[in-house]
Amino acid sequence: MLRNYLKIALRYLSKNKLYSFINIFGLAIGIASFVLIMLYINYEQSYDKFKGSENIYRVYMDYLEGDTFVPGDAMTYNLSGPTLKSEFPEVLDYVRFFYFEKMTFQLGDRIFEQPLGSLADPSYFDIFNYPLLKGEKEKVLSQPYSIVLSKSFAQKLFGNENPLQKTISAFRDGEEAVLTVTGVMADIPKTTHYRNTFLISYETEKTWTDWGPKAHELNWNANNYYTFIKLDPITNADVLRQKIIESDIEEDTEEQHNIEPIEDIHLYSNKPYEVSANGSITRVKFLMAIAFIILILSWLNYVNLSVTKSMERAKETGIRKVSGAQKSQLIIQSLFESILLNLVAIMLSLLLVAIVLPLYNGITGKGLNLQLGSLSAFLPYFLFILFGMVAAGLYPALLLSSYSPIKALKGKIQTSSQGLAIRKGLIVTQFLATIVLLIGTIVVTKQISFLESQPIGTDINQVIALKGEVVTTKSDSLLINEYKVLEEELKKLPFVEKIAIAQSYPGDSFDNLSSSRGILLPNGTKEDDKLFYTYHVQPDYFDLVDIEFLAGGTFLPSSNFDGKQVVVNETFLKNMGISSYDEILNKTVGFWGENEWRVTGVIKDYYHFGLKSPLLPMVIRYERDVNNILIKLDASAASVTGFESSITQIKSEWTKIFPKSTFNYTFLDQKFEAQYQEDKSFGAAFQVFTLLAILIAAMGLFGLTSYTVVQRKKEIGIRKVNGATIPQVLTLLNKDFVKWIGVAFIIAIPISWFAMNQWLQGFAYRTALSWWVFALAGISALLIALLTVSWQSFNAAVANPVESLRDE
Amino acid sequence: MLLQLRNIFKWVQQGGQRIFLLKDINLEVQEGEFISIMGPSGSGKSTLLNVIGMLDTFDEGEYDFLSESVHTLKEKYRSNLYKEYIGFVFQSYHLLDDLTVEENLEMPLLYKKIKSSERKALVADMLDRFNIVGKKDLFPTQLSGGQQQLVGVARALIGKPKLILADEPTGNLNSQQSEEIMQLFKKLNEEEGVTIIQVTHSEKNAEYGSRIINLLDGRKI
Ligand SMILES: Nc1ncnc2c1ncn2[C@@H]1O[C@H](COP(=O)(O)OP(=O)(O)O)[C@@H](O)[C@H]1O
Numbered sequence A: 001m002l003r004n005y006l007k008i009a010l011r012y013l014s015k016n017k018l019y020s021f022i023n024i025f026g027l028a029i030g031i032a033s034f035v036l037i038m039l040y041i042n043y044e045q046s047y048d049k050f051k052g053s054e055n056i057y058r059v060y061m062d063y064l065e066g067d068t069f070v071p072g073d074a075m076t077y078n079l080s081g082p083t084l085k086s087e088f089p090e091v092l093d094y095v096r097f098f099y100f101e102k103m104t105f106q107l108g109d110r111i112f113e114q115p116l117g118s119l120a121d122p123s124y125f126d127i128f129n130y131p132l133l134k135g136e137k138e139k140v141l142s143q144p145y146s147i148v149l150s151k152s153f154a155q156k157l158f159g160n161e162n163p164l165q166k167t168i169s170a171f172r173d174g175e176e177a178v179l180t181v182t183g184v185m186a187d188i189p190k191t192t193h194y195r196n197t198f199l200i201s202y203e204t205e206k207t208w209t210d211w212g213p214k215a216h217e218l219n220w221n222a223n224n225y226y227t228f229i230k231l232d233p234i235t236n237a238d239v240l241r242q243k244i245i246e247s248d249i250e251e252d253t254e255e256q257h258n259i260e261p262i263e264d265i266h267l268y269s270n271k272p273y274e275v276s277a278n279g280s281i282t283r284v285k286f287l288m289a290i291a292f293i294i295l296i297l298s299w300l301n302y303v304n305l306s307v308t309k310s311m312e313r314a315k316e317t318g319i320r321k322v323s324g325a326q327k328s329q330l331i332i333q334s335l336f337e338s339i340l341l342n343l344v345a346i347m348l349s350l351l352l353v354a355i356v357l358p359l360y361n362g363i364t365g366k367g368l369n370l371q372l373g374s375l376s377a378f379l380p381y382f383l384f385i386l387f388g389m390v391a392a393g394l395y396p397a398l399l400l401s402s403y404s405p406i407k408a409l410k411g412k413i414q415t416s417s418q419g420l421a422i423r424k425g426l427i428v429t430q431f432l433a434t435i436v437l438l439i440g441t442i443v444v445t446k447q448i449s450f451l452e453s454q455p456i457g458t459d460i461n462q463v464i465a466l467k468g469e470v471v472t473t474k475s476d477s478l479l480i481n482e483y484k485v486l487e488e489e490l491k492k493l494p495f496v497e498k499i500a501i502a503q504s505y506p507g508d509s510f511d512n513l514s515s516s517r518g519i520l521l522p523n524g525t526k527e528d529d530k531l532f533y534t535y536h537v538q539p540d541y542f543d544l545v546d547i548e549f550l551a552g553g554t555f556l557p558s559s560n561f562d563g564k565q566v567v568v569n570e571t572f573l574k575n576m577g578i579s580s581y582d583e584i585l586n587k588t589v590g591f592w593g594e595n596e597w598r599v600t601g602v603i604k605d606y607y608h609f610g611l612k613s614p615l616l617p618m619v620i621r622y623e624r625d626v627n628n629i630l631i632k633l634d635a636s637a638a639s640v641t642g643f644e645s646s647i648t649q650i651k652s653e654w655t656k657i658f659p660k661s662t663f664n665y666t667f668l669d670q671k672f673e674a675q676y677q678e679d680k681s682f683g684a685a686f687q688v689f690t691l692l693a694i695l696i697a698a699m700g701l702f703g704l705t706s707y708t709v710v711q712r713k714k715e716i717g718i719r720k721v722n723g724a725t726i727p728q729v730l731t732l733l734n735k736d737f738v739k740w741i742g743v744a745f746i747i748a749i750p751i752s753w754f755a756m757n758q759w760l761q762g763f764a765y766r767t768a769l770s771w772w773v774f775a776l777a778g779i780s781a782l783l784i785a786l787l788t789v790s791w792q793s794f795n796a797a798v799a800n801p802v803e804s805l806r807d808e
Numbered sequence B: 001m002l003l004q005l006r007n008i009f010k011w012v013q014q015g016g017q018r019i020f021l022l023k024d025i026n027l028e029v030q031e032g033e034f035i036s037i038m039g040p041s042g043s044g045k046s047t048l049l050n051v052i053g054m055l056d057t058f059d060e061g062e063y064d065f066l067s068e069s070v071h072t073l074k075e076k077y078r079s080n081l082y083k084e085y086i087g088f089v090f091q092s093y094h095l096l097d098d099l100t101v102e103e104n105l106e107m108p109l110l111y112k113k114i115k116s117s118e119r120k121a122l123v124a125d126m127l128d129r130f131n132i133v134g135k136k137d138l139f140p141t142q143l144s145g146g147q148q149q150l151v152g153v154a155r156a157l158i159g160k161p162k163l164i165l166a167d168e169p170t171g172n173l174n175s176q177q178s179e180e181i182m183q184l185f186k187k188l189n190e191e192e193g194v195t196i197i198q199v200t201h202s203e204k205n206a207e208y209g210s211r212i213i214n215l216l217d218g219r220k221i
């Protein structure tokens, strides 16, 4: 029996090529899109999951803003961990990290710049269940000047030699520490928000003196530490969280401690001072919605086509019934056909996935793969696909088997109005989904171009930031002088237009910015609860990045008076309630135990972090320091020299003065744009999947019209014989579709307005949901549909009526 | 007695009016009879045949088939009855275009829980009897009308029915092909005792049968 079904199904599918192609391809695209998106989502959801991770929480700070506490800082104090452990029995243990974005190491003559490492408490390996490959868990971080290397870092340093007990030098701000390798740990999985490549024992801090004699003392002064705590598994985390908030361990009314599950950080946390840019749950939800929409769209397509097709097969069903087929046998046969078709589609979709995966990984920047290990996570989706497959097959099967045999034999089935209503419903749903996706795409694209076109208040084109680590034991002042020499040398290069040294710059990460509160204003008020952000630069900085002064100007360059000067921005004035420049210009403000910071200028607001974050109140300090060297290139001169060789010349000047050093540079505009990278790839994904959805819907419509046109061939013939013109026939055939799209459009507007509004909330600066966005989507859908439909109906309309009438 | 119709009425409601398709039909059919139904177009011949074949319902009257009263049976039992005992032959053959001649013949057997080997034997037997072994791998569209109807009759017979209902079986055939089909019916009726009820317009074809029923406006005359 099954063999018979198989034979007939195969023959049927190969005979009806258009039908099979549209169905199989539509389903395959639907399933492939679903799998691709789910792979991505699965990856995003797998962050920070390891044995015991469900009991690990990160401690963070809430800041008071107005009357409410909002997440203020991902970093905590060095006292936070120990205090929580001693006050709350639920907290079994803690680990603190002092984070290094990168660190310079020296081994013999070789100098390495290694990204991402930390000072860590010895409890690290008790809390983070990552394998330690060499060394003893309890001992590796217990002594000062110990370092644990990741496997690949160890490999890079020592090749295949055993690294244990070897020593290497580490430099931070030029300060050397000689570290002994006590352990090697496995490389930390990509799906980790905090991917340490080396760990230095926390105790080292006490004597790595550059951080000031007081840095290592336990205090509530500087929240520069990430703290993770391990909870007793029986703890109700929400209750504990409440207790922590209420207990106010720090006894500070402006801020409070809070905790969050480590597993939630990647998707739910977006606080200042995150270790790295996190994902976004909104994005995940949107992509998930898109995945389901596309999959359901392809099923609707399938149902619609096979229902239409089943009318064509009514006669066959009638014959089978008259020949003794039971209803159930017909249902099984029809289901069998649809499952076969789906299986072919699934195989094709897996093939598609395998083909586009490398490309997809390129776009998303993730290392996704179809491995068996992730199968269990995929089981629910797989079951969903299976369920949908059966459901989509069942409806036409039931419909087909329910035809009464005489009606079927007389060919009276197509007039069934109930079937028609359902098909209309399906088409409206398809268009609804398509229009919603179209609106989504337009809004995402509009938002991204809005962000990119928005004036940012600064000009960072052709600016590079030069940052190398100098391995030296020279004093700071000597180093500063050497930087001066370098500056002079660089200025002589023809393509160097301007030079300035700055601790941070537009587009930089949060790390080089300090947040503070408690500023003393010129009128004598001390603002204890108002936050401000600060970094330091040298006088030429403002001119180089073209930040405009509203009042006053940059720091006075007098050589004996190079400290105690600041520049503030508009937002700072607004937040502090200062309404005129006179109230602050050339007056002094106080913070950090220094009451004589002279305000030399007020700058126009500029976006330090791009438009995703709101404008920050800024206090920019003048400090002589060795830091990023910002170089503004003369575009025409640099293009003569060529960028590559310009950089090479800069590098050779650098190494002439600092032979023992690393050399690094970035283009500021690129770094600034990189903040939108995730949004851009989200936008790209949105576009691609919308296109695919449209393709599926259009293919379905194409298939559908090819049958309705056949069905109405006689009607068209009669109308034409009676004088209908081609445009009249076209109108007749296309009228319905226009109506359906109209209905879909009306339903689509509120849905997409709500959804896109939701998405836009993630941005501090939002594009408007203008009426034309909706109109454009509606008109596009209409055009696509009309083009698809007209392809078929035009042929029918121009056909010679005698031909179609002769068939009868 | 194979079947008996008593005072059968069938009507449709149209514009608040009853339009009678069958009016007070009384008919007894014995096993082994060969009956021809005649009448002008639209007189209700097909309707009557469908009622006899239990493909269609009626609104009033009684119908016994093999001493089961059809009018009291549930739809499901009714269809089991016709599947078991009745074979249909149609004017437009109604072969499945996607199946070969052989597969068309096998199709009814698939719905009867008959083993594959036995199916093959029955189909081979039938192909042999109708002299169409050479055509077994062809598709219906590759056959002439007469040959298609041969296959149609063979398919109706393969389930060993007691009754064959044929609605204008030769309506689409030329006279020579018609003759062949009628000869076949006659042979089946005489040699194998199959009961046959056919609808026909041709006096000549009607003569093959043992009895003629004339219909006019849904009424027997
Ligand atoms: N379901 C129906 N609804 C309305 N009228 C019908 C229906 N079935 C048949 N008729 C009408 O009943 C009459 C008898 O039809 P039919 O039995 O097919 O006639 P015949 O086969 O003798 O040509 C015809 O006028 C036909 O139009």
Ligand SMILES: [Mg+2]
Residues within 6 Å of the ligand: B045, B046, B047
């Ligand atoms: Mg008729």
